Amino acid sequence: MTLASLAALGMPASAPLQAGGGGLLYYGIVFFVLAIVAGLAGFRGVAGLSMKVARILVVVFLVLAIVTFLL
Template sequence: MLYYALIFLVVAIIAGVLGFGGIAGTSAGIAQILFFLFLIFLVVSLVMGLFRRT
């Protein structure tokens, strides 16, 4: 999931440089959503790992 967030971020940067504002904004929004989902899943898996050990 982090891989796809980085891909959308690169697409957003390239689109922004080339002047495609709408595509850049959409790609940046998708990248942000995917990144926060990755963080949520990371925290949940860490917490589950801590409870599983005890």
């Protein structure tokens, strides 16, 4: 799609860049921040689980990014 056709649909010009993903990294950072806040608050179980989820999401993001760059 061209920028003109996106503007006609009412979509911002940056939509094609965001449409490809980035959700994994975003949620990885969200879970990392949640782990830090939970750790500071003393909720060690929530902090540990959040850190594990964050680590998994970031690793999946990195693997998919490397595969995408190689293809």
